[in-house]
Amino acid sequence: MIEKVSRHIVQEEPLLFELSSPGKRGYQLPELDVPAVDAKAVVGSENVRNEIEDFPEVSEFETVRHFTRLSTWNYAIDLGLYPLGSCTMKYNPRVNELVARTEGLAWAHPYQPDSLSQGCLETIYALERALAEITGMDAVTLQPAAGAHGEFTGILMMRALLEKRGNPRKKILVPDSAHGTNPATAMMVGYSVENIKSNERGMVDVDVLSRVMTEDVAGLMITNPNTVGVFEENIRKICGILHDKGGLIYMDGANMNALVGIARPGDFGVDVMHLNLHKTFSTPHGGGGPGSGAVAVAKVLTPFLPGPRLNREGDAWHWNYDLPDSIGRVRAYYGNFGVLVRALAYIMAHGGNGLRQATLDAVLNANYLRVLLEPYYEIAYKAPSMHEAVFSDDRQAKKGVRTGDIAKRLIDYGFHPYTVSFPLIVRGALMIEPTETESKRELDLFVDAMISIAQEIDESPELVVNAPHSTRTLRVDEVTAARKPIVRWTPKTAASQAAD
Amino acid sequence: MIEKVSRHIVQEEPLLFELSSPGKRGYQLPELDVPAVDAKAVVGSENVRNEIEDFPEVSEFETVRHFTRLSTWNYAIDLGLYPLGSCTMKYNPRVNELVARTEGLAWAHPYQPDSLSQGCLETIYALERALAEITGMDAVTLQPAAGAHGEFTGILMMRALLEKRGNPRKKILVPDSAHGTNPATAMMVGYSVENIKSNERGMVDVDVLSRVMTEDVAGLMITNPNTVGVFEENIRKICGILHDKGGLIYMDGANMNALVGIARPGDFGVDVMHLNLHKTFSTPHGGGGPGSGAVAVAKVLTPFLPGPRLNREGDAWHWNYDLPDSIGRVRAYYGNFGVLVRALAYIMAHGGNGLRQATLDAVLNANYLRVLLEPYYEIAYKAPSMHEAVFSDDRQAKKGVRTGDIAKRLIDYGFHPYTVSFPLIVRGALMIEPTETESKRELDLFVDAMISIAQEIDESPELVVNAPHSTRTLRVDEVTAARKPIVRWTPKTAASQAAD
Amino acid sequence: MLAAIGAKTEEDLIAYLPADVRFDKRLAIEDGKSEYDIVDYFKQRSTENAIGYASFLGAGVYNHYRPVVVDTVVSRGEFLTSYTPYQAEISQGTLTSIFEFQTMVCQLTGMEVANASMYDGSSAVPEAAMMAVRVTRRDKILIARTVHPEYREVLATYTKHQGIPVEELAYGKNGRLDLDDLKKKLDSSVAAIILQSPNFFGILEQVPEISHIVQSKGALLVVVFTEAVALGLIEPPRDADIVVGELQSFAISPSYGGPYAGIIATREKYIRQIPGRLVGETTDAQGRRAFCLTLATREQHIRREKATSNICTNQALLALMATVFMTLYGKEGLRELAEQNLAKAHYLADKLPLQFDAPFFNEFVAGTNGKSPQAINSALLEKKIVGGLELGRFYPELKNCTLWCATEMNKRQDMDMVAEAFGK
Amino acid sequence: MLAAIGAKTEEDLIAYLPADVRFDKRLAIEDGKSEYDIVDYFKQRSTENAIGYASFLGAGVYNHYRPVVVDTVVSRGEFLTSYTPYQAEISQGTLTSIFEFQTMVCQLTGMEVANASMYDGSSAVPEAAMMAVRVTRRDKILIARTVHPEYREVLATYTKHQGIPVEELAYGKNGRLDLDDLKKKLDSSVAAIILQSPNFFGILEQVPEISHIVQSKGALLVVVFTEAVALGLIEPPRDADIVVGELQSFAISPSYGGPYAGIIATREKYIRQIPGRLVGETTDAQGRRAFCLTLATREQHIRREKATSNICTNQALLALMATVFMTLYGKEGLRELAEQNLAKAHYLADKLPLQFDAPFFNEFVAGTNGKSPQAINSALLEKKIVGGLELGRFYPELKNCTLWCATEMNKRQDMDMVAEAFGK
Ligand SMILES: Cc1ncc(COP(=O)(O)O)c(C=O)c1O
Numbered sequence A, B: 001m002i003e004k005v006s007r008h009i010v011q012e013e014p015l016l017f018e019l020s021s022p023g024k025r026g027y028q029l030p031e032l033d034v035p036a037v038d039a040k041a042v043v044g045s046e047n048v049r050n051e052i053e054d055f056p057e058v059s060e061f062e063t064v065r066h067f068t069r070l071s072t073w074n075y076a077i078d079l080g081l082y083p084l085g086s087c088t089m090k091y092n093p094r095v096n097e098l099v100a101r102t103e104g105l106a107w108a109h110p111y112q113p114d115s116l117s118q119g120c121l122e123t124i125y126a127l128e129r130a131l132a133e134i135t136g137m138d139a140v141t142l143q144p145a146a147g148a149h150g151e152f153t154g155i156l157m158m159r160a161l162l163e164k165r166g167n168p169r170k171k172i173l174v175p176d177s178a179h180g181t182n183p184a185t186a187m188m189v190g191y192s193v194e195n196i197k198s199n200e201r202g203m204v205d206v207d208v209l210s211r212v213m214t215e216d217v218a219g220l221m222i223t224n225p226n227t228v229g230v231f232e233e234n235i236r237k238i239c240g241i242l243h244d245k246g247g248l249i250y251m252d253g254a255n256m257n258a259l260v261g262i263a264r265p266g267d268f269g270v271d272v273m274h275l276n277l278h279k280t281f282s283t284p285h286g287g288g289g290p291g292s293g294a295v296a297v298a299k300v301l302t303p304f305l306p307g308p309r310l311n312r313e314g315d316a317w318h319w320n321y322d323l324p325d326s327i328g329r330v331r332a333y334y335g336n337f338g339v340l341v342r343a344l345a346y347i348m349a350h351g352g353n354g355l356r357q358a359t360l361d362a363v364l365n366a367n368y369l370r371v372l373l374e375p376y377y378e379i380a381y382k383a384p385s386m387h388e389a390v391f392s393d394d395r396q397a398k399k400g401v402r403t404g405d406i407a408k409r410l411i412d413y414g415f416h417p418y419t420v421s422f423p424l425i426v427r428g429a430l431m432i433e434p435t436e437t438e439s440k441r442e443l444d445l446f447v448d449a450m451i452s453i454a455q456e457i458d459e460s461p462e463l464v465v466n467a468p469h470s471t472r473t474l475r476v477d478e479v480t481a482a483r484k485p486i487v488r489w490t491p492k493t494a495a496s497q498a499a500d
Numbered sequence C, D: 001m002l003a004a005i006g007a008k009t010e011e012d013l014i015a016y017l018p019a020d021v022r023f024d025k026r027l028a029i030e031d032g033k034s035e036y037d038i039v040d041y042f043k044q045r046s047t048e049n050a051i052g053y054a055s056f057l058g059a060g061v062y063n064h065y066r067p068v069v070v071d072t073v074v075s076r077g078e079f080l081t082s083y084t085p086y087q088a089e090i091s092q093g094t095l096t097s098i099f100e101f102q103t104m105v106c107q108l109t110g111m112e113v114a115n116a117s118m119y120d121g122s123s124a125v126p127e128a129a130m131m132a133v134r135v136t137r138r139d140k141i142l143i144a145r146t147v148h149p150e151y152r153e154v155l156a157t158y159t160k161h162q163g164i165p166v167e168e169l170a171y172g173k174n175g176r177l178d179l180d181d182l183k184k185k186l187d188s189s190v191a192a193i194i195l196q197s198p199n200f201f202g203i204l205e206q207v208p209e210i211s212h213i214v215q216s217k218g219a220l221l222v223v224v225f226t227e228a229v230a231l232g233l234i235e236p237p238r239d240a241d242i243v244v245g246e247l248q249s250f251a252i253s254p255s256y257g258g259p260y261a262g263i264i265a266t267r268e269k270y271i272r273q274i275p276g277r278l279v280g281e282t283t284d285a286q287g288r289r290a291f292c293l294t295l296a297t298r299e300q301h302i303r304r305e306k307a308t309s310n311i312c313t314n315q316a317l318l319a320l321m322a323t324v325f326m327t328l329y330g331k332e333g334l335r336e337l338a339e340q341n342l343a344k345a346h347y348l349a350d351k352l353p354l355q356f357d358a359p360f361f362n363e364f365v366a367g368t369n370g371k372s373p374q375a376i377n378s379a380l381l382e383k384k385i386v387g388g389l390e391l392g393r394f395y396p397e398l399k400n401c402t403l404w405c406a407t408e409m410n411k412r413q414d415m416d417m418v419a420e421a422f423g424k
């Protein structure tokens, strides 16, 4: 019996282009206070376009209704648990949205004089310091736009250092449990990727590592806690192995929510790492972004940080562009500043102790779920979990039900699914990360749902295989979507639509 | 086949009190920068309360989720047509919400010196002028908090004038089509109410009126266009009849959306009237309020306006409290200022011509619905409709289906119902007001739904009588609610709940 | 669409209106402005007001911090743009939150039932008086002079033509209701006595004692509050028969006087005499818990001239703001907030010449030590501080006195500057 | 909960961590602050920045009015707090809006397919270069010096280790790409030439001519834009093979450089080479229209080291803001907005010494008539006006020149003051 959700009417809505009618518009411009000009005359008629074909024509009210209706088709953290492993879907404090809109910050132009940007510069400095303290690293760049972008920045710096030392080397080692962005990043920095197999505890195999670690290896990209939610217990030894052979350690900090305040990568030997401010530091995902992939580095790498860098001159901040060893820019301007403001607000609201407490709560919530679900689902590795617990669908697969089916059935129970089929080293992975902001009540309801689904799989697997049953949109045909891709509306598609 | 809506999962949610767990809270206070005091010591222990029993204890996140979930159970103008007759549910422009929150306005204290309140005073003045122009009246007070409050204010002024003339008189005439607030208001001003019957065209019967109009009658409360959406064609004659016998005319301006820019009550003889800024002037209803019941008066009544009044001295505004003939205050301070800001923003966005155009569009939309629905539903009166069309359920009643059932069935079709069973002079009234902000598309879908329901009533009336079928909450038992009222949560009710 | 109606132009639709009522001129209102211009206009108005001033004004309207989440909730279109929840099946969001509101108001005030809101605190006072008259079938009202002066003006306006005589009760030199004056005026014609606590001077009235005196004479005790934050710490008027008040302090911005949210709460036995909307619990066709508007037979749309009041639209959205505020602070937070207010006000009071010596919450009356209130306040304005309310306008006998309020928003250094201005 | 796990304290849960990795000190970060203090902190930072200045800065970031409704939409928790729409059945809101976004980007740019967004305009440039290299199996990139200088820096950073040599193309004295230099450097090793129009100087490049030259040599033409508003009026680069750009102008506040929304659009035939997320149309189990993420086989989470890019998280919420903006302005509004920008910029340009004579949109380069850019700008700062960008930092040869932008937000009187400052 599903009690967490019920069904209710939801408004249907066509696409904007189907809604449009000629001449409608949602906005009025201020009166022009200078003479109008004849576009064709000033830029030449060949440079003036005809009307934008099929572009929307709707009223302001229709716009509000359109997007309000669309929004009701979404699930969101504001509606319930969002246990996506590796994504750290925690509460996004609303005050952060307010402060990010503070006029002097939101409307600051990146090229306005430094003297008129001290508030922005101070904000950037404060966040750099806080993140350096949290990671135990020397310096931080806030320029990267997301985690993958941070990886790219970090590996570029590693390469720059090695080149400076005389040899950039050829390979980057990547555990087979790593996120896809890791190998993809290594390639973009001109390295080949060597995958290394995890051991039976889901961790990097130290012997394998020592064997593959050669003078050709630029470094290792390691995620810690790793993607099965386990802390790499040999991390110091691993760093040692790399360093002894002149290699460097890159840490993917996507799982930093498990470490803040209890362990610092800088202390245990990491040379460079990124943080996903849109995970650990609560900035909203917004349906896929924006993010911010702050990168923290050890002293040896500071000369290579992307520019510009902040300098204090007298009692004012200035941007310093004179950075001979810098890898250069990874994007225009200084980073996703609006996201940085939110992250700093989050850190200020928690304070040092609050951040540590959040970590402990995250670990508690994950282990609570693990303990209650282990009787029903196969835990991927016996090693203790930190902020997330990863199961395999082995038992359910015997009944022909895979992790993807269980995920869809969870939707009927009123939950967003966990992360499906990642990491790849786990057969049919169920990767579950509740985060610290969830209440026991919501977690218990989730456990009930998972147990109930386990029973359904025994009694009536088809119920699960055909899920979801209660949503406006039933299971979506992703195969056809990819076979003949339609990625934009055209009057034609619309017609064929109508034809159906 | 219902295509406008489908069904989707919606989150269930307990009451706050059922959600609470000891020690939780959603908010942290700034540090106290003065010495703490011992409450019992400073105010006496007899004056210090124990903890507030059963008061909520939840986190900020639980608060956001709780109210977000609750909100998904509501219908709203942002989701679809809201054709409540007499309520003028039009689009609420979002810029109005922004400007009402402008810091210097939203955080102005009513007792801060006039010299530091010029922005508020100018705003109030500008709105008073605009409303005087729109109504064709001499002066406007913005103090009343809603329409009914405005009626009270207006009738008080009428009484004050009559007393000044030597005799307050005994009765107020109220057409039987009037809104309930009209007679209720008259009583509060110490008048008895005499209801006058409408004629077969739904209008005030001039002969009846002349007969009942005596020296005992203080005045007539008339709604124009009246509650059947019809313009009182004899309005001038009616005013004449009243005035000839020394009576006064109060106009209920709830339907002013039908007149703005095309007819002005001040021009056709009305002495005093109210406007519902939360109807005609687009301020949001907010689930039942706030409103603002601005009252406009003819010259004879200006000395009696509630105080304080604005005065221009030099180049500054001041509040004038020296008003010997004023009826006094009807509330503290100066009115629902935040609502006034929104109404002024609405007027500024439209401008004179835009306001008139809105009226024409409102009349067009109402008549469009009337024409398309007349073949299926009995129009209450043949007289031409203005901003709303009122039907009777006569035809459907023969099949045992009443206006209230049709209303509930509309919900399944994705619409909020029209106003049910009002005005009382129409048997089983369906009172439909689309407003000008609705698109043809939404209106056509509404017509389709109404026609489809008319057919269902012929083919399977039980479908309609048992509606709605697709909502989270099915038809609600209002009778039991009134028989043994439970108007607050208590641990007891909760227990009995659980028992069920 | 015109075609469907058989009209050529929209003008045709109103052509039938009698020529002598048609307005054929253009409204003297400027052409429509862009959103940008409108925002700009109000920004300019805003800068003509006090901005960046510290303020010690209270007197019924209090400067408390508004948690951001409150705005998050009330900005949701589902709450903002819905009508009164007459159609329960698609209004459970609003109905449930009002039910929670009614419950919390009862928990705060110590009453048994509360309605869905009144216009504001001031208009709730006459509604309570009218209710008391209905309940007791007596007609006279006694109201303490320590009730907010504008609330008393509103009572006068409402009662004038309803045959409800109103008499005022003096206050003693400690700033509290004068019990002797009460006993003197309290006779068998009195329907209710109306009291405010904390009163307009910020002072706590002796509600239990007074309730004995009043109820022993068969009259009802109506207690008014304007500073809801006090209820987090101060004993509520449990002995009252009716409690009315203003919830502006709960996340509602001062907004130059409104919109706010008034409340009325009372004992179960009087529920059918209460004005305004009530939400009640019931079940739906499936037997699941549901809420709906109830006891409508009290209201104007059913009862018409026999209704308990003419109120229709109330202050729902503001009540929702207060509900979210109460939820966020919760049991502990509301108390802590009140304690901070108490501490701030007493820090300031210790530095100023106190006019009355009875216990107070976050407001108090300062006397003079030579300087005139005007002199002190204009000196403070120089320092971008709005000083206390000059009481002469309401209480001639207190023309040398000012009413000061300090909340969690007032900073210590500003209070020290006030002390300086008093030259102490 | 601890009991359920068989732990006494939360500390037990991490007790197993090797002692030599545990951090047993306290983080040197101040204790948690109240919401009030946090809001206050950022208000203070805000006042340390330029507030109340009129600005003529453009150079890739433009000051356009943001309609209020944009914020209304993106503030809805359903959009703000949802993740990437991997679970299509409960993400149709986001998926549908992205499909609309992709469509509008195509309509604006004249391309056939567009993705769901890139980090920003600058990082989209190297992604386009890498894509061109994959498509043409050639390796060299030519980029015009009239492309935003910081975009060119980003290209250099990205290509450095991927064996993609980059050469720059000169501009002529009219501020446009020098076609002779192009012809000289264009050989069969060139995968793409990258051009910006309107270019960094605000000038419209001759896209059709250039496309002929380029495509005749088997290279791809990549056209960049930084001022999306131009697309409302100016002929889009229909002849390009890839279009990348920045949508900051569409309701995204400058926010000191980010977050913004980059786009990449191209021809249907290259769809499998496009980086980043794509939303496609399909049907659900009932055959009803539905949308989902598609062609994931291009992406890192499936393809890993063979992916078209490492991009994962993009700028979805900003893309939604741009979508709402495009919807509100619509077909007519966007053109009218562009016309206003054109008029404002030309009003200003007529008063200043123009450096180049080719047609421009809402930005242009002013030369000097004696006074140094620094002198002019500091004089304007006195008047609370932020003047044009001093080009010396990017183009030593233009050290006496400034880049001016005028949008619908710039007022005539400010432009007249600028003219005065130039002493004209
Ligand atoms: C382990 C891991 N690494 C890297 C990334 C990439 O981060 P982003 O999506 O911010 O680019 C993610 C995000 O899902 C991740 O989970």
Ligand SMILES: Cc1ncc(COP(=O)(O)O)c(C=O)c1O
Pocket (backbone or CB within 6 Å): B086, B087, B146, B147, B148, B149, B179, B181, B223, B227, B252, B254, B255, B276, B291, B292, B293, C311, C312, C313
């Ligand atoms: C005709 C009419 N008169 C008066 C009123 C009362 O106005 P309010 O609800 O603002 O008090 C209404 C509101 O429904 C109405 O429709």
